[in-house]
Every structure is written in C-alpha cells, then in structure tokens.
Amino acid sequence: MDTIFALASAQGKAGVAVIRLSGPDSHSAAARLTGGALPKRGMVLRTLTDHGGARLDDGLVLTFQTPASFTGEDVAELQIHGSTASVNAVLRCLSDTEGLRIAEPGEFTRRALENGKMDLTQVEGLADLIDAETEAQRKQAQTILAGELGTLAERWRRDLIRAASLLEAVIDFADEEVPTDVSPEVRELIQGVMSDLHREADGVKIAERIRSGFEVAIVGLPNAGKSTLLNALAGREAAITSEYAGTTRDVIEVRMDLAGLPVTLLDTAGLRETEDHVENLGIELARSRAEAADLRVFLSETPKDLGVEMREDDIHVLPKADLRGIGEKGVSGKTGQGIDALVDDISCVLRQRTTAHGIATRERHRIAITRALDSLTSAISVLESGPDLYDIAAEELRTAIRALESLVGRIDVETLLDEIFSSFCLGK
The missing domain is CATH 1.20.120.430 (tRNA modification GTPase MnmE domain 2)
Incomplete structure (x- = not known):
C-alpha cells in the first residue's frame, strides 16, 4: 500500500494549514521532516526541515496509529503556518521523499471505506457535509x-x-x-x-x-413586478427591471438560504400572447420551468390570467402593493411591503414538505x-x-x-x- 499525502485544508493563505499523510511510511516520513522520532499516537511541536537540513517551518505534528485513524492506517498530520510559500515548500519536500506520492481526489476517504472505517452511505454523507x-x-x-x-x-x-x-x-x-x-x-x-x-x-x-435545493418560480403577467420582487428577495440586482413589457426573456436563477432550506428562486418571462419570436421562446421556457418547479408564487390579480393551473400548495399574492389602497394585501419588491409575509409563507410550505423525508437521500x-x-x-x-x-x-x-x-x-x-x-x- 502506497503512502499518500495532500493538503487537507483549503487552498490559499490562512492562519494554519493541515497536510495529511496516510500509509505505512507516514510516521517515518514525518519523522524525517522533523528530525526525530515521533510518538505512535500523540501531538508534538517540532521544527520542519528539508532533506538538506534547511528550515521550512515550525508546526504541530499529530500521529495516529492503525486502526485508530480516519483512514484506518498509520496517519500523520502536519499543522503549519498557512502561507502559500510554506505549504508549497513542505509539499515539495514530501514529493521528493521516496515512497510517498500525492493523493488522488477522495483517496483518504476511499481508504477509510476500504478499511471498514465508513460505509458507502457515510462517504456520501461526508461529501454532502462538505x-x-x-x-x-x-x-x-x-x-x-x-x-x-x-x-x-x-x-x-x-x-x-x-x-x-x-x-x-x-x-x-x-x-x-x-x-x-x-x-x-x-x-x-x-x-x-x-x-x-x-x-x-x-x-x-x-x-x-434538501440536498440540491427547492425551486420556487415567480410567475405573472409582464410588468407585474416579478424581477423587482426577485431582486428584493435576493438582496441584490440579480434581474434587469424596466417599465417595458417583455424585458425578461430568459429564466433568471438566484440561489439563497430561506429559513435554513436551500432555495433557487426563478424569475420567469411574463406570460402573455405575443408575436415576438424571441419573447415567445422565453414564455415557453417560463411555462416549462414553472410546471417543473416545486412551488410557484403567482404574482397577479387572479391566477387564471396566466394559463398555468395552481397546485394545492402554490401561493397567490397581489402585485405592486405600493400602488394599492391602504389595507389591501399584496407584495411590493420596490418598497418591501409584504415580503416578510411572503418569505414566511414560502418557508412554511417547504418546511411542511420536509417532514416527509426519511434517511435515504x-x-x-x-x-x-x-x-x-x-x-x-x-x-x-x-x-x-x-x-x-x-x-x-x-x-x-x-x-x-x-x-x-x-x-x-x-x-x-x-x-x-x-x-x-x-x-x-x-x-x-
């Protein structure tokens, strides 16, 4: 079995970087870097040097003995200063060490699977957690x-x-x-x-x-305020808004965290009859994505105007509440009126659906x-x-x-x- 190594922490400058080794030569390779014997299991502070004795960095060296490690093999972890130069210097030294090679993507976890430390579902759970x-x-x-x-x-x-x-x-x-x-x-x-x-x-x-995200489509007539509402929900200018009908031709997607759930909001083209070929393509795409969405928000006076049938959990809200009389309910992306209530309604529907999920994902x-x-x-x-x-x-x-x-x-x-x-x- 080869001994493998790789940077286990994120790429880029950081306070601390972690380099992991796993395999039969991991402890001896770490010992050569630190110039002295290491405990079979434990943590020590050492100075790391290259093969010529030049100082690389100071760091903590953690050792784990088979089978009590993540991979089920002998494992060593080097916790060094997280500068790009320091990390590259240590990785180069490990690359020049006989019997070591750079790990392939996921190879540490694959060894954990092969050595009985995890089953395949746990591997998938780890990928989802990352x-x-x-x-x-x-x-x-x-x-x-x-x-x-x-x-x-x-x-x-x-x-x-x-x-x-x-x-x-x-x-x-x-x-x-x-x-x-x-x-x-x-x-x-x-x-x-x-x-x-x-x-x-x-x-x-x-x-x-829950893993991939719920899709929530905003549907309505042209100039109903769909793009303005999307921007308000996203907290940024994700969609172009204008007073001209037919501005939105494609489906605009914004991914966000809504009450702890992953949600992709879809701003679709205004649904209407038109002779504009390009706009018609956008309208057909809008209808298709609205039909496939997990939940639709109908932004219109009446949903029947849109030619898309409402499903049981779909939400209907009146558009442009800022232009309506006092006391009338609705939503306005321009002023923010009714947005908190809409977010609560969407979150409530999606949370109710998640109560039906099991463990299989x-x-x-x-x-x-x-x-x-x-x-x-x-x-x-x-x-x-x-x-x-x-x-x-x-x-x-x-x-x-x-x-x-x-x-x-x-x-x-x-x-x-x-x-x-x-x-x-x-x-x-």
Whole structure:
C-alpha cells in the first residue's frame, strides 16, 4: 500500500494549514521532516526541515496509529503556518521523499471505506457535509455521516437473513415433519422490512431536494413586478427591471438560504400572447420551468390570467402593493411591503414538505431500496404457495439482501466509486 499525502485544508493563505499523510511510511516520513522520532499516537511541536537540513517551518505534528485513524492506517498530520510559500515548500519536500506520492481526489476517504472505517452511505454523507450551505443540508448530511442509514440497512439485512434461514431449515428437513409452521414469523419479518423500505423510498424525493435545493418560480403577467420582487428577495440586482413589457426573456436563477432550506428562486418571462419570436421562446421556457418547479408564487390579480393551473400548495399574492389602497394585501419588491409575509409563507410550505423525508437521500438509495422491495414482494407471493416453493422464496430474500448490501457498499458498487470520489478535494 502506497503512502499518500495532500493538503487537507483549503487552498490559499490562512492562519494554519493541515497536510495529511496516510500509509505505512507516514510516521517515518514525518519523522524525517522533523528530525526525530515521533510518538505512535500523540501531538508534538517540532521544527520542519528539508532533506538538506534547511528550515521550512515550525508546526504541530499529530500521529495516529492503525486502526485508530480516519483512514484506518498509520496517519500523520502536519499543522503549519498557512502561507502559500510554506505549504508549497513542505509539499515539495514530501514529493521528493521516496515512497510517498500525492493523493488522488477522495483517496483518504476511499481508504477509510476500504478499511471498514465508513460505509458507502457515510462517504456520501461526508461529501454532502462538505457541500452543505444551509442548516437543513448540514443536519441531513450529519445524519447520514453518523451511519444511521447503514444501521437501518444492517437491521433490515439481519431480519431478512433470519427469515431466509427459517425457510432454508424447512427445505433442509423436507423429508421430515417440521413441528412448527415458520411462515407466520417469516411473513412478519418481511412485512416489517417492507414497511420501512416503503417509507424510505417515498421520502427520497424530498431528501434529494434538501440536498440540491427547492425551486420556487415567480410567475405573472409582464410588468407585474416579478424581477423587482426577485431582486428584493435576493438582496441584490440579480434581474434587469424596466417599465417595458417583455424585458425578461430568459429564466433568471438566484440561489439563497430561506429559513435554513436551500432555495433557487426563478424569475420567469411574463406570460402573455405575443408575436415576438424571441419573447415567445422565453414564455415557453417560463411555462416549462414553472410546471417543473416545486412551488410557484403567482404574482397577479387572479391566477387564471396566466394559463398555468395552481397546485394545492402554490401561493397567490397581489402585485405592486405600493400602488394599492391602504389595507389591501399584496407584495411590493420596490418598497418591501409584504415580503416578510411572503418569505414566511414560502418557508412554511417547504418546511411542511420536509417532514416527509426519511434517511435515504439519493436516487442510488431509492433504486437499491426499490430492488429490495420488488424481491420481497415476490417472496411474500411465493410464500403463500406453501413449503414446496420455499426455495424460490429464500432466493428472493437473498436477492433483497444483496440489494441492501449494495446500499452500504458491500457489493456491486465498484463502478460508482470513481464518480463519487471525484467530487472530493485532494485532502479528503
């Protein structure tokens, strides 16, 4: 196994930079840099020098002994001053050290997976945590990183192994009279797992939205104040505004944190009949994006004017509240009137939706769960036919178990690993 190294902290000037080494030569390589033996596990303050004895920097050296480390291997971390020059000097020295090589993206985490320190769902949770921009994303990523989905999968797997073993016991003693009918317990075990799997499969779509963000489209007639409202919500001039109808031709997107949830606001072209070919293209795009959005804000006198049917949770607000009489409700991006109430309404709808999400967060999870459900449905059906077909039911259970094992990365995931780890930085 190679010994790898990389900058584990962010690129650029900082107060402290962390360089991580992992592998069988990590401790000896760190010791050569510091000119003395290091504890197998601990922290010491040392002066770092190059191979010619020239001083590089002062820093803390942390050592971790296998298997009690992030990767499950011997690990050393160098905490030095975070200047670009200091970091580059230490990295050059490590590059010139025999037996060391620069890590590939995500290689530290990949080694943690291969050495049993994390399962595949935890790796995905770590990637999500690194990318998290909102509180909801952070909490969801922490749940996965803590191993809760892996714990669930192991419980499901254990129950299905128990069910399969009961069926196989009957098969093994087919020529003898089995004193107990195992089918009630087998059915109960399978149905319990299926209930959990259905709940997780149904919640994946919302969980994915927490990861990638909800889309909220602002739709209305031309000059209804959509772009002005978008700018007010974004707190900056994200869209061009003018008194001329048809100014917005494309869909303008603004990503923001709304009550801890990731939200992409869409400013769409005004919906109207027009002979302008380019504007028509924008209007068709607006209708398409509005239909696909998770939530629509209808900025109009009446939603029926827009030719887009309102869904149950969609929000209707009156435009240009600053031009209306006292006491009339509405929203104005120009003065800010009604914006706090609109933000509260949007946040309330999206928060209610997030209550339905489970622990599974990715389409890969949903596919593995669906495969397991299909096999369990077949197993229940075959089980009803009696002991003569228990061998088929047992095989369906084994297929379901393999699907759950792929969920946590035990089997059938090699083709996924390069794609997953390519999103990691070098120091992870």
